[in-house]
Amino acid sequence: MEFVDAMLEDLRWFGFEWGEGPDVGGKFAPYNQSGRMDFYRAALERLRVGNFIYPCTCSRKDIQAATRAPHANDDDEPVYPGTCRDYPRYGIASRKFNWRFRVSSGAMVSFTDGNLGEQKFVAGRDFGDFVVWRGDDVPAYQLACVVDDATMQITEVVRGYDLLVSTARQILLYRALNWPVPDFFHCELMLDEQGLRLAKRHDALSLRSLRQQGRTPESLRYPGQKYFKNCF
Numbered sequence: 001m002e003f004v005d006a007m008l009e010d011l012r013w014f015g016f017e018w019g020e021g022p023d024v025g026g027k028f029a030p031y032n033q034s035g036r037m038d039f040y041r042a043a044l045e046r047l048r049v050g051n052f053i054y055p056c057t058c059s060r061k062d063i064q065a066a067t068r069a070p071h072a073n074d075d076d077e078p079v080y081p082g083t084c085r086d087y088p089r090y091g092i093a094s095r096k097f098n099w100r101f102r103v104s105s106g107a108m109v110s111f112t113d114g115n116l117g118e119q120k121f122v123a124g125r126d127f128g129d130f131v132v133w134r135g136d137d138v139p140a141y142q143l144a145c146v147v148d149d150a151t152m153q154i155t156e157v158v159r160g161y162d163l164l165v166s167t168a169r170q171i172l173l174y175r176a177l178n179w180p181v182p183d184f185f186h187c188e189l190m191l192d193e194q195g196l197r198l199a200k201r202h203d204a205l206s207l208r209s210l211r212q213q214g215r216t217p218e219s220l221r222y223p224g225q226k227y228f229k230n231c232f
Contacts, residue, residue, distance in 0.1 A: 010207040015217050028152040033144055036151075040139040043147045043177060044099065044132065052176045053132060056084040056100040079128035099133035101142075101172065109168040114185035116161065121168040130169050146170050150179040161186040162197070 008023050020026030030036055047053045063078045085102065105124030113119050121127065132143040139147070145166075149157060157167075167184055174181045189197040210220065 006208065010211070013211060013217060014207060015221065033139075033148070036148065037139075039147050039151055040133075040143060043143060044139070046177055047101070047132065047173075048099070050176060051102075053099045053101050054085060055097040056080075056129075056131070057095050057097045058083050077127070077130070079124070079126075080130070082129060085129070096135040098131045098135050098140075100129045101132050101169075101176075103127070103129055103169075103172060109171055111167065111171060111181070111184060113164075114156070114183060116164075116186055119164060119167075121165060123168075123172075127165050127169055132173070142166065142169050142173060146173040146177070146179070149182060150174065150177070154182050156183045156185060158185045158187065160189045160197075162189060 004022065008021075018024070020028065022029075022031040033040075044053070058080070060078075062083070063080055080100065084097075084100070103123040107123040108120060109123065110118065110120045130142055131140045134140050148154075164186055167186070171181055191197055207220075
């Protein structure tokens with residue numbers, strides 16, 4: 001909990017304000033994913049009943065070893081070759097498995113991004129069948145995002161352009177669950193002096209570290225500063 005409190009404190013220091021959330025409450029609580037498992041399980045069951053998903057025992061290593069598994073551009077996720085698509089379900093009932101969403105090879109997923117304009121992705125080329133529920137019995141990123149945004153009635157999603165292909169995947173989930181698709185705005189990433197995107201491993205450039213160095217929010221919010229480029 002101390003890390004959540006620190007994150008919220010940093011965001012407020014940076015200049016963000018919000019009218020609903022874990023620190024102020026609101027009608028769409030709970031906000032922690034650990035308290036939202038009923039929402040995720042209900043969505044998973046709808047996908048299962050609709051035959052949108054299938055169990056898969058393949059590990060990431062298995063997929064990477066497949067000779068016809070190129071990598072998606074946004075997150076280096078290999079395109080799944082379909083190994084378990086038609087495997088008899090009773091054959092893996094006693095084994096640990098993921099639930100994987102079935103995409104139609106060659107299907108076009110398109111949307112108009114609020115920042116980057118028209119975006120088009122082809123299933124089977126840009127991305128393949130993707131995991132929606134992990135073998136350790138928790139929802140995967142794609143499903144958790146869609147369920148949270150839909151049940152909280154989010155109408156616009158703003159995030160980095162490295163998640164464009166993830167948006168294509170999530171649009172398929174919205175359609176399968178018969179939920180309205182929000183608008184999307186993919187912005188440029190915050191980069192360091194070497195042009196590398198900031199990541200959790202770059203602790204030296206965390207907001208908390210910069211605060212401790214005496215930096216101000218104003219010096220970080222605009223392009224052309226020493227530490228950040230292409231932000232806001």
